Amino acid sequence: MYIIIAGAGKVGWNLARELIGEGHEVTLLESDRNRYLIVEEELEHRVQHGDATELWVLERAGIVRADMVVAVTGDDEDNMLISQVAKEKYLVEHTIARANNPRNLEHFELLGVRPVVSATDLILRLIEHEVPHHGLVHLLDLRQEQLEIIELEVAEDAPAAGKTIGELELPEGCLVVSVLRNGSGFVPKADTLIEPGDEVLAVLNPGDEPEVCRLFGAYRGVDGAGRGHSN
Amino acid sequence: MFVLIVGCGRVGSAIAKRMIRQGHEVSVLDENQEAHALLEHDMDQTWEDAGGQFTVGTALEVEALTEAGIERADVVVCSTDGDNTNIIVAQLARKRFQVPKVVVRVLDPYRAEWYSQQGLHTVCPTQVAIDMLTEAVIGDAVPG
Numbered sequence A: 001m002y003i004i005i006a007g008a009g010k011v012g013w014n015l016a017r018e019l020i021g022e023g024h025e026v027t028l029l030e031s032d033r034n035r036y037l038i039v040e041e042e043l044e045h046r047v048q049h050g051d052a053t054e055l056w057v058l059e060r061a062g063i064v065r066a067d068m069v070v071a072v073t074g075d076d077e078d079n080m081l082i083s084q085v086a087k088e089k090y091l092v093e094h095t096i097a098r099a100n101n102p103r104n105l106e107h108f109e110l111l112g113v114r115p116v117v118s119a120t121d122l123i124l125r126l127i128e129h130e131v132p133h134h135g136l137v138h139l140l141d142l143r144q145e146q147l148e149i150i151e152l153e154v155a156e157d158a159p160a161a162g163k164t165i166g167e168l169e170l171p172e173g174c175l176v177v178s179v180l181r182n183g184s185g186f187v188p189k190a191d192t193l194i195e196p197g198d199e200v201l202a203v204l205n206p207g208d209e210p211e212v213c214r215l216f217g218a219y220r221g222v223d224g225a226g227r228g229h230s231n
Numbered sequence B: 001m002f003v004l005i006v007g008c009g010r011v012g013s014a015i016a017k018r019m020i021r022q023g024h025e026v027s028v029l030d031e032n033q034e035a036h037a038l039l040e041h042d043m044d045q046t047w048e049d050a051g052g053q054f055t056v057g058t059a060l061e062v063e064a065l066t067e068a069g070i071e072r073a074d075v076v077v078c079s080t081d082g083d084n085t086n087i088i089v090a091q092l093a094r095k096r097f098q099v100p101k102v103v104v105r106v107l108d109p110y111r112a113e114w115y116s117q118q119g120l121h122t123v124c125p126t127q128v129a130i131d132m133l134t135e136a137v138i139g140d141a142v143p144g
Helices: A010-021 A033-046 A055-060 A076-088 A102-110 A119-130 A206-216 B010-021 B033-040 B062-067 B083-095 B109-117 B125-140
Strands: A002-006 A025-030 A047-049 A068-071 A094-098 A136-142 A147-153 A175-181 A184-186 A199-204 B002-006 B025-030 B053-056 B075-078 B101-105 B121-123
Touching: A002 A010, A002 A076, A010 A025, A010 A033, A025 A033, A033 A047, A055 A076, A055 B109, A068 A076, A076 A094, A076 A102, A076 B083, A102 A119, A102 B083, A119 A136, A147 A206, A199 A206, B002 B010, B010 B025, B010 B033, B025 B033, B033 B053, B053 B062, B062 B083, B075 B083, B083 B101, B083 B109, B109 B121, B109 B125
Parallel strands: A002 A025, A002 A068, A025 A047, A068 A094, B002 B025, B002 B075, B025 B053, B075 B101, B101 B121
Antiparallel strands: A136 A147, A147 A199, A175 A184, A175 A199
16 A cells, blocks of 8 residues: 655654555655654655645655555644545545544544544543443444444443343344453353343444443443543 | 634734724634734724724634634634644634635645635635736736
């Protein structure tokens, strides 16, 4: 794949290095002259000096044949603009943008820029995973596909406790794909009994989250258990 | 007419003063408190006495835009010193706040042209200068 990365900060530089190591063709763009000179010592012709929000800089880097553009500068406006232009003007198939400030996530979404990666948001989720205050962890959100995977801990008094999978009145399209009990996981069958303390992995439509949480006795918190953005 | 001006430098402050002299309601948003001084330069009263509003805040913060009155703005002028900030704020004004008229200053002719094709009302001072200078050169040329 041919990948253009905008911004040679820690993220951009390391990403370039990894992707080159995997055999991809990479061009890294950096607007700061001093930073460019440092990175150039290692990456040589694979880094170019220029402001990636300037269309001619993107064109010089060969954006018309790029399979992917990754916008990871330290400036959210720039990342939004680069992704928007890459997708809508140059018809690049894949774009990935970084949100430095998680409060800007809603702007990225409004402008149709996705997927967006926010380090703050990722760490928040890791905290959630390590210390699940609400008994609910978001493992994966596929927003466009309207699908998410969550992990729930079955509460003592949950309506589902003591019932078999087959007896549960799960919303249409919701599927329990795995049960973790006493440190090992298995794929449940219709006659598998749900016990309090089980950790359950479920695939569902994001809209059905409240109902699924109710069944397993997990509480959602105010805003999807502390995530930086809401659906 | 209620006009919100985002970015109060030479251009933003001059438009703000002109609009308020013409009797419009004007609100100005800038991330720098010191920009307020520009609004009172050449004026015989304070900006607030003249009926103006001034908010300190970052253009991308929804709270700042709301405090500055974007929800009831008839026109938003994006005139910060950053092309990208202007372009993003203009799209927020249109898509999120449904502001009827949004005018954006974009210094880079290429970005101005493309976003203009996408439906933004862009004004490019660089392109204006290019056209005027070219015209001046041609106009001064000795005919024949």
